[in-house]
Amino acid sequence: MARYKLHCIGAPVAALALALLFALPMAVGLTGTAMAQGALTKTQSDALNAYNDAVKNFEAVLGQRRAQINSKQPLPNLPGQALYLARNKMLSAYKDLTDAMPSKIGGPNKYEIPPAYFNVATEPLLDEYRKLFDVMQAPPASAQKSDTPFKDVVDLGTAIARAKGLDAVNAEAAGRISLGLFFAETNGNQTIGNARSNKYKGSLQTGTSEDLNGRRKWAAIKPSIEAFDPALILRDDKEEARAGNMDHRFNHWTSVRDALMNAHAEVFPQVPAIVKTLPDPIDQMKLFELIQIIPSPTKSALKSGNLLNYRISDPRIMGFLRNNSVFTFGQADRARTSATMREILDAMWLFNAKFEQALARFKEIKAGQKV
Template identity: 75%
Template sequence: MGTTSHTAAPTAALALGLFFTPPASIATDAIISTVAPLVAVAIGNLGFMSPALAEPAALTKKQSDALNTYNNSRSNFEQVLGQRRAQINSNQPIPNLPGQALYLARNNMMSAYKDLTDALPSRIGGPNKYGIPPAYFSADNEPLLDEYRRLFDLMQAPPANAQRSDTPFKDVVDLGTAIARARGLDATNAEAAGRISLGLFFAETNGNQNIGNARSNKYKGSLQTGVPEDQNGRKKWAAIKKSIADRDPALNARDDNEEARVGNLDHRFNHWTAVRDGLMNAHADVFPQVPAIVKTLPDPIDQMKLFELIQIIPSPTRSALQSRNLVDYRISDPKVMAYLRNNSIFTFGQADRARTSATFREILDAMWLFNDKFERALAKFEEIKSSQKVEAGRPGSDAR
């Protein structure tokens, strides 16, 4: 909301949504180290009950240092959350890019916790409700991430004039499927493209339509695009619109209605046009490769991750797709590795940050912050498909 600070990349990637990172694969207007130290703000206690970890006896200096660093980073995260909450509750001015300090503080805490569990494996606890690997996150800190998400919901609320849809998830699936069919896919593979498109919506915005972006002034809307990306997507849509109209008159009529409705409004704040233009800009040209991608990556979540990487690191991902071995294609460009880290991939802990290269299989596996989003996208997709089957089975329905 992944997601994305891929400054060299032409499209915005929201990386890691509202649960763990702000929605926005943003090249955050300026790549800032996700582990940069933050100055603690002296504010009142937020009332979070999770205490800092106490120091047991007989720790080595390395272990003691790791424990102190973690405790300090956790305290700082709590303070930054409290400061932003106090500003919002009292209607005080908040800074430009108000989510950036929260994002960095969260990353610092998770990074310090991973260094602590590397030094003291006994500190690895049980599972947490966010599905973050326990070596990176203590379940005791769930209240902090709860507040983190609530604050981003407030800071990224849609503008008052945004044009919402009553069927936002179905719209994404319908558009992705229709675009894939226009690009030559059969019904089965077009359905996969629709499912992948829904995953992108969750990755970029956590499934929230028309949102702003608390970490970037460039990327907005339901697919977190910039103005140039949106305009490029509109041009590409115009080029296939006749094909869309011939194949699916009902969807084309909906499109005409949304175009009339949006008028001179920023197309990124009409859910339909935002999704349509975002898919056309970055993903429609890749849809013809869906059959090969599904064969190589049979896991639907891996497929979604790959298309999210087109948001974050588009050129390397396209090169990997053109190679003979997608999963073993290796990235070693320092700038590309920096884009990944800015989207919470190989971000947490000294061992992860020390990596100088990675294969696409390793990158996909490291995108664990996306797992919860994509699982919810899959569940929503199955719900939509089940509803469509019920509708098609009713007497007099058009089973087109």
């Protein structure tokens, strides 16, 4: 599938796709007969019915949005929100079901979602979910892509970290973490919109004020980078001229640069300590993604001297986490009123596959195989 172009499938294929989509309840729903090894309790029966209803609702929302796109109908404001909520409801209902009937926890799935939260038979629904978001969040026609998008992120993150005083090894870690942020925010897609927000746009999903703040910070640090990497600054000058007066979030280079300077550059000096505390590269990426989601509490945790045991209990912050798929799924998770940073990192399992993709791309870049 082309990444930067909108594609609508033709009418016969669209009809087939919709027919298959609406046929899925028979394939992915669970029946009392199939589930039962004896009579179900009321709790189990209620959980089963809630799950089947959630699957049907998710299918219906997916089908409605696909039909609107294929027929070129106007989409509602924030067209991805209904899909996101329906997906969450399905995952939540399945977790409630497996809590009521642990024997129904199935096998692994390609999305690396813990099996207690996800019925592998519903993979086609998540496939369609991803495809719809690719269409709804496609970059505007005026967006300026890069031919080396992954390398750009690594180069910028590494250079900024060096300017912040890191040695080569830790600056490389900062570049790797930066690539993780790119995948966390956009699945590695450049200069995209946002189907769930009218505020956040671009390769690292920033608002206009955040982008402007990053540009100001970049102007201050740029001379020090030029001293050790003049080639990068030549590239930067070209991208600045290319972007001109357009929204800098829709030029991949400036979008990444400004986002890193806005939120993450000030934390880069702590990378050596972070790597020591969190030796797993995916945990490192998760921590920096939390700077994107809940910046103040994450920075407070870093300053506490006891990062992993730092506890967050502010209901507003817990709400921000839930809105970003952390402690979102199932009654037990949503009932949590507090969590340590270690627990939060562990609960960010929906990011795992994205960060693994980032690590794979990073290794290819270091080997000279990917740009």
